[in-house]
Amino acid sequence: MICSVTDNKLSIEKSDPGRRGLYCKNPLRAKANVPAALRRRSPPRLPELSEFDVVRHYTRLSRLNFSVDTHFYPLGSCTMKYNPRFNEEAAALEGFSALHPLAHDTCAQGTLELLHDLSARLNELAGMDAITLQPAAGAHSEFTGLLLAKAYFEDKGEKGRSEIVVPDSAHGTNPATASMMGFTTVNIASRPDGRLDVEQLKAHIGPKTAALMLTVPNTVGIFESNIEAIAEAVHEAGALLYLDGANFNALIGLVKPGDLGIDMMHLNFHKTFSTPHGGGGPGAGAIAVKKHLIPFLPVPLVRKAAGGYASDSGDARSIGKVKAFFGNTGVLVKAYAYMLAHSAEEFGEIAACSVINANYVAAKLKDLYPPYSDEYCMHECVLTPGRDMTSKGLKTLDVAKGLLDRGFHAPTIYFPLIVREAIMIEPTETESKETLDEFIAAMRNVHDEGVADPQKLKDAPRTMPVKRLDEVQAARQPNLRW
Numbered sequence: 201m202i203c204s205v206t207d208n209k210l211s212i213e214k215s216d217p218g219r220r221g222l223y224c225k226n227p228l229r230a231k232a233n234v235p236a237a238l239r240r241r242s243p244p245r246l247p248e249l250s251e252f253d254v255v256r257h258y259t260r261l262s263r264l265n266f267s268v269d270t271h272f273y274p275l276g277s278c279t280m281k282y283n284p285r286f287n288e289e290a291a292a293l294e295g296f297s298a299l300h301p302l303a304h305d306t307c308a309q310g311t312l313e314l315l316h317d318l319s320a321r322l323n324e325l326a327g328m329d330a331i332t333l334q335p336a337a338g339a340h341s342e343f344t345g346l347l348l349a350k351a352y353f354e355d356k357g358e359k360g361r362s363e364i365v366v367p368d369s370a371h372g373t374n375p376a377t378a379s380m381m382g383f384t385t386v387n388i389a390s391r392p393d394g395r396l397d398v399e400q401l402k403a404h405i406g407p408k409t410a411a412l413m414l415t416v417p418n419t420v421g422i423f424e425s426n427i428e429a430i431a432e433a434v435h436e437a438g439a440l441l442y443l444d445g446a447n448f449n450a451l452i453g454l455v456k457p458g459d460l461g462i463d464m465m466h467l468n469f470h471k472t473f474s475t476p477h478g479g480g481g482p483g484a485g486a487i488a489v490k491k492h493l494i495p496f497l498p499v500p501l502v503r504k505a506a507g508g509y510a511s512d513s514g515d516a517r518s519i520g521k522v523k524a525f526f527g528n529t530g531v532l533v534k535a536y537a538y539m540l541a542h543s544a545e546e547f548g549e550i551a552a553c554s555v556i557n558a559n560y561v562a563a564k565l566k567d568l569y570p571p572y573s574d575e576y577c578m579h580e581c582v583l584t585p586g587r588d589m590t591s592k593g594l595k596t597l598d599v600a601k602g603l604l605d606r607g608f609h610a611p612t613i614y615f616p617l618i619v620r621e622a623i624m625i626e627p628t629e630t631e632s633k634e635t636l637d638e639f640i641a642a643m644r645n646v647h648d649e650g651v652a653d654p655q656k657l658k659d660a661p662r663t664m665p666v667k668r669l670d671e672v673q674a675a676r677q678p679n680l681r682w
């Protein structure tokens with residue numbers, strides 16, 4: 201055994217010399233021309249283990265994790281937690297998976313058609329005119345969007361637009377993108393309900409503004425009901441309205457953001473179109489734009505040609521490539537499979553379910569965890585620990601740790617920053633009422649335990665292999681190996 205969980209510690213025992221996972225009777229002797237001085241003189245110091253040792257080690261570690269395949273995952277501002285296995289089968293079809301990236305258009309007609317049709321469907325749902333599927337994620341889409349803004353103003357000869365306006369409720373990637381692109385970020389305070397204050401906005405925009413980056417629904421899960429007035433103010437200042445559409449699953453099929461006066465928006469396939477999230481694997485994002493930004497889109501684009509589809513090297517004003525070829529096409533195939541599985545009306549139901557589920561959780565918990573806002577929320581709700589908990593020194597962190605003992609991944613905590621002790625819960629459209637009821641019961645149980653015996657909750661998690669961490673030490677002296 202190489203890994204055992206004892207006393208909260210993962211300990212690696214020494215490997216057993218001579219043990220092997222694989223025996224080769226006639227090992228190939230490679231005859232590489234490596235100069236003698238660079239050749240290894242002693243064997244590498246690798247653990248010597250049997251196949252069982254290794255398989256069991258990693259399988260055991262994988263089971264110590266919470267995952268969407270094993271647990272309800274109420275993280276907020278994250279949306280998709282549903283990855284249909286059917287998508288994987290579609291992406292694995294040889295015609296897609298074995299296609300060489302440099303294949304001639306005539307040999308790639310199926311993939312080109314898929315990209316063309318996926319683009320058309322996304323444009324239809326978003327109410328936009330054109331789209332690039334090249335970016336690898338949401339943040340990369342933001343980066344691409346601001347490159348488009350730069351190219352657009354350069355083309356118009358407007359050189360002084362050096363500022364990006366970002367509300368204080370925005371996802372951290374918005375100001376990060378603006379800084380990376382060399383813009384100055386102008387922060388504006390949100391109203392207490394998390395919405396943008398139109399008067400504040402007007403005071404902060406002008407001839408130096410390139411764009412406003414606005415998240416809809418905003419990060420406290422509320423619809424930006426003033427968006428038309430916002431769009432008007434932004435356009436009056438000659439700037440662009442960028443919509444952070446990471447949470448499009450709350451609107452899809454019900455609202456077309458393009459009708460609200462925006463100039464561009466990004467989509468996250470791992471948040472709205474059922475592709476797997478995180479893990480460092482390939483991802484996909486997109487930027488959908490209105491007509492005036494089309495000439496600047498990344499290339500290649502796919503266009504309809506005589507008898508089929510062709511890749512198009514676009515306009516001379518294109519910003520070029522932001523990712524090789526057409527982006528992560530395997531991920532796009534998965535999104536397309538999901539897209540074909542649902543009609544436009546069903547997308548509307550998906551959005552409605554995401555909103556109903558979040559409001560159900562909020563309504564069932566609001567007596568113990570007061571919501572940040574009395575309004576109906578959209579796809580996620582923001583709660584806080586009640587006074588009976590805070591008066592006993594209990595915090596949001598304790599609630600999150602208590603949930604782990606009850607078999608639930610923690611919600612997003614301490615975000616959005618504008619809410620003190622925020623607990624942000626996004627059940628998503630795909631969870632059943634039974635699962636939500638179990639989660640609600642766990643949240644209520646955490647409250648009751650905390651109020652009855654605060655120290656007990658402060659000691660949570662008690663059943664996990666790693667108990668409560670010293671957060672300060674973990675940040676200052678991270679122990680990244682053992």
Ligand SMILES: *Cc1c(COP(=O)(O)O)cnc(C)c1O
Pocket residue numbers: 277278337338339340371373374415444446447468485
């Ligand atoms: C997730 C998210 C992003 C960033 O998207 P990634 O795909 O994680 O890079 C941006 N804005 C909002 C509101 C988000 O929720």
